[in-house]
Amino acid sequence: MYPQELLYTKEHEWIRVDEEIGTIGITDHAQKELGDVVFVELPRAGDHVAVNEPLGTVESVKAVSDVFSPVTGEIKDVNAKLQDHPELLNNDPHGEGWMVQVRLADRRETEKLMTADEYETYVREAQKH
Amino acid sequence: MGATAGIELKRTALFDVHKAAGAKMVAFGGWEMPVEYSGITKEHLAVRTGAGLFDVSHMGEIEVRGPEALALLQHVTSNDVSRIEIHQAQYTALMAPAGSAVDDCVIHRLDEKHYFICVNAANTEKDFDWIVKHNAMGAEVRNVSSGYSQLAIQGPKAAKIVARVSDADLAGIRYYRFLRARCCGVDGLLARTGYTGEDGFEFYFPPEESEHVWNALLEAGRPEGLIPAGLGARNTLRLEAAYPLYGHELDEETTLLEAGLGWICKFDKGEFIGRDALKAEREQGLRKKLIGFEMADRSIGRDGYSVLIGGRKVGRVTSGSPAPFLRKNIGLAFVPPQLAELNREIEIEIRGKPAPARQVTLPFYRRSQAA
Numbered sequence: 001m002y003p004q005e006l007l008y009t010k011e012h013e014w015i016r017v018d019e020e021i022g023t024i025g026i027t028d029h030a031q032k033e034l035g036d037v038v039f040v041e042l043p044r045a046g047d048h049v050a051v052n053e054p055l056g057t058v059e060s061v062k063a064v065s066d067v068f069s070p071v072t073g074e075i076k077d078v079n080a081k082l083q084d085h086p087e088l089l090n091n092d093p094h095g096e097g098w099m100v101q102v103r104l105a106d107r108r109e110t111e112k113l114m115t116a117d118e119y120e121t122y123v124r125e126a127q128k129h
Numbered sequence: 130m131g132a133t134a135g136i137e138l139k140r141t142a143l144f145d146v147h148k149a150a151g152a153k154m155v156a157f158g159g160w161e162m163p164v165e166y167s168g169i170t171k172e173h174l175a176v177r178t179g180a181g182l183f184d185v186s187h188m189g190e191i192e193v194r195g196p197e198a199l200a201l202l203q204h205v206t207s208n209d210v211s212r213i214e215i216h217q218a219q220y221t222a223l224m225a226p227a228g229s230a231v232d233d234c235v236i237h238r239l240d241e242k243h244y245f246i247c248v249n250a251a252n253t254e255k256d257f258d259w260i261v262k263h264n265a266m267g268a269e270v271r272n273v274s275s276g277y278s279q280l281a282i283q284g285p286k287a288a289k290i291v292a293r294v295s296d297a298d299l300a301g302i303r304y305y306r307f308l309r310a311r312c313c314g315v316d317g318l319l320a321r322t323g324y325t326g327e328d329g330f331e332f333y334f335p336p337e338e339s340e341h342v343w344n345a346l347l348e349a350g351r352p353e354g355l356i357p358a359g360l361g362a363r364n365t366l367r368l369e370a371a372y373p374l375y376g377h378e379l380d381e382e383t384t385l386l387e388a389g390l391g392w393i394c395k396f397d398k399g400e401f402i403g404r405d406a407l408k409a410e411r412e413q414g415l416r417k418k419l420i421g422f423e424m425a426d427r428s429i430g431r432d433g434y435s436v437l438i439g440g441r442k443v444g445r446v447t448s449g450s451p452a453p454f455l456r457k458n459i460g461l462a463f464v465p466p467q468l469a470e471l472n473r474e475i476e477i478e479i480r481g482k483p484a485p486a487r488q489v490t491l492p493f494y495r496r497s498q499a500a
Contacts, residue, residue, distance in 0.1 A: 035153070035361065036170045038451045039427050057480070059429050061169040061451050062361050 001028065001120070003094050007070070007110055008119035014094060015070045017110055022071050025098040026058060026089060029123045034060040037089040040082040042099060047075045049102060051109050056099060058089065071109045073102040141186035142278055142339035150357060158251030160187040163359040172362035173453040176325050180284030180350055181358035184343070189253025189274040190333065194243040197266035202236065202244060205263050205402055207385060209395040213238045218305045218322055221393050223248075223256055228384035228406035232256045233375055235322060237307055245318070247279070247331075249375045263402065278339040282346060283329030283366075285496075286353035291330055293349045295319065304328075313338075313345035324363060326370025326494055368459065369452050371421060371492035377432065377447045378419060378461055386410055387463070389419045389491070417444070418469040421493060422477070424458035425485035430477030436462045437476040437483050443468055446477060452493060459493050460486075 006014040012030035016023045031037065039059040049055045055069040078100050082088060088097040104110075114122060138161040147154065152163035163184065165172060175181045193202060202210040208221035218237045222230040232252040237245040248256045257272040264270055282291060288299050297310035297319055307320030317334030334342060347355060364374070373379050378388050385394050386407060394407055410416070424430055429451060436444035449460030460477070468475075471490060476483035 032153075035165055036168050039429060059451075061365060061453065062164070064429070064431065 002116040004116045006094060006116065007113035008116065008122075009068065009070045009113060010122065011068045013067060013070055015110065015113065017104070017107070020104050020107070021076060022073065022102045022104050022110070023098050024055070024067075024070065024100050024102060026067060026093055027119070028093045030065075031090050031093045031097070034058060034063055034065055034089075036061050037086045040086045040089065040099065042078045042082065043075050045075050045077055049073060049075060049100075058086075067099065069102070070113055071102055072105040074105075075100055076103045077101040139187070141184055142336040143184045143186065143343055146340055146343060147184065147357075152357070152359060155360070157360055158187060158249065160250055162187055163357070165359040165361045166357045169359070169361040169365060170453045172356060172358035173365050175354060175356050176284045176327055176358060176362060176366055177454045178285065179354040180282060180286040180290055180329070181325075181362065182343070182346055182350070182355055183281040183283065183358050183360075183363055184278075184339075185281050185331070185363075186278040186336065186339070187250035188279050189248040189250055189256065189272070190277050190279075191246045191248060191253070191257055191260065192244065192271045192273050193246065193260070193268055194240075195267070195269045196242055197268040198242050198244055200266045201260070201264050201268040201270075203398060203401060204266075205260055206234075206236070207390075207395065207401060207403065207407075208236075208393045209398040210236060210238075210244070211398065215240060216307055218307055218320055220305075222379075222385055222390065223259060224385075224401060224403035225381055226403055226406060227381070228386070228403040228410060229381045230375070230379045230383075230385060230388075230390075231259050231381070233373065233379055233390075237318065237320065239318075245333075247333075252375060276335065277333045278336045278342070279331060279333050280339075280342060280346065281323055281325075281329060281331045282350070282355070283323045283325040283327050283358075284355075285328060286350070286355070287327070287329040290346065290350040290353055290355055291319070294345055302330075313342045313349075315342055324372055325366035326372070326492065327366075327496055362453075364448075365450055365453055368448050368450055368461070369455060369492070369494035371461065371494075373419075373461075374448060383417075383463075384410055384415075387415050387417050387419065415466045417463040418466040419447070420462055420464055420469045421489050421491040422460050422462060422475060422486045423489045423493075424460075424477065425474075425487060427458070428477070428479050428484040429458045430460045430462075430479065430484065430486060435478040436464055437478055438464075438468055438473075440483070442478070443475075449477070455493055457493075459489075461491075
């Protein structure tokens with residue numbers, strides 16, 4: 001159920017790497033845990049983000065959650081649609097619900113991330129506890 | 130999220146039914162409860178426009194009976210229990226000497242000298258011990274919580290649905306009245322009460338019938354779009370209606386007057402625990418006041434956030450959330466009384482940054498016509 005072409009973090013973000021550009025969002029598991037998303041706070045193009053530092057905030061009816069950047073780099077683009085349609089994070093978290101695009105400073109940072117299969121196992125294990 | 134390690138959580142008789150329905154379960158008041166099924170927004174809107182079904186069997190029930198029952202309840206609660214008739218219910222508070230609430234609760238008068246109190250799940254043991262401790266009169270007090278399941282069917286279509294499965298004369302059960310009635314073939318207490326700001330019923334009945342009653346109600350309500358609703362929607366619904374939630378607007382540090390519950394303080398009924406403290410505060414002025422606010426932008430002021438006026442921290446948000454029906458972000462907060470003023474602009478500190486908000490009239494939502 002988790003797309004094979006994406007890489008995943010323990011904090012439930014995903015990243016798709018095309019050359020030096022990484023597209024980042026939150027996983028289907030994360031959106032299910034949050035419930036109805038009502039507000040997404042994103043950085044601006046040109047902002048600098050550091051690996052494992054907050055890059056934005058997702059608010060659902062019930063909770064607020066930081067989104068952590070899986071990589072270091074410069075924000076190239078943000079998904080402006082989320083401003084008026086935060087529900088895209090619920091409806092299509094791995095596609096239309098993408099959050100930001102980052103110009104990667106160091107591609108090697110993505111080597112530590114989980115594959116789809118590893119992430120699926122990780123989520124299943126976490127739910128047992 | 131998820132289970133809390135090391136704490137044994139209680140489960141209602143419907144636990145497996147909720148799991149099978151795909152509910153997300155959370156710890157609440159010592160219970161593992163459904164927080165949402167199809168989504169808080171959808172469930173909330175179903176209750177405002179159609180109907181929703183809640184399992185609220187975690188709530189506690191305490192019975193008080195005997196010749197001294199009334200005297201005991203008059204002593205431990207703030208409202209005037211002598212004013213309720215048989216088959217009438219009353220919102221009230223179990224009182225502490227400081228004028229604060231040990232709990233808020235609903236007293237139902239079953240018979241001449243027989244009362245049935247619905248209390249908050251997390252407070253059940255505390256409430257029972259408190260009542261027993263003040264029972265110098267010798268009334269019979271019993272914690273009967275394990276003997277009841279409680280389902281709440283709430284929404285403008287609730288009465289139409291219940292009419293299909295109950296032979297009770299629903300038109301005869303006005304708001305805050307109840308009857309011993311048969312519903313879905315099961316005998317119980319059918320009360321026109323709720324915690325959502327809508328018309329609706331709460332049904333108390335033996336736990337072993339839970340699955341049957343749950344399924345029969347959902348089946349009966351299918352044409353009206355009745356869906357199961359969780360504690361998430363229950364919270365956003367009660368917040369729109371500005372009903373206090375114990376542990377948020379009410380606790381042992383907050384008096385009833387500060388929480389805006391002066392209407393359940395009946396000073397003329399005679400002595401009750403906390404009466405002196407409340408009278409003194411009424412004369413000397415409140416220490417803090419509960420206000421409603423509405424965010425001016427899309428940010429959300431949540432529980433525990435600071436309230437700022439002129440850059441200075443003046444209070445604290447007790448409950449804050451998006452309001453799915455009103456489509457605004459709203460909240461309740463305590464501020465010094467001299468700063469409580471309708472339409473006055475305030476700020477809520479959200480992750481270190483002030484966000485603009487405005488004080489508004491309570492309740493945020495009021496249903497258009499009473500039942």
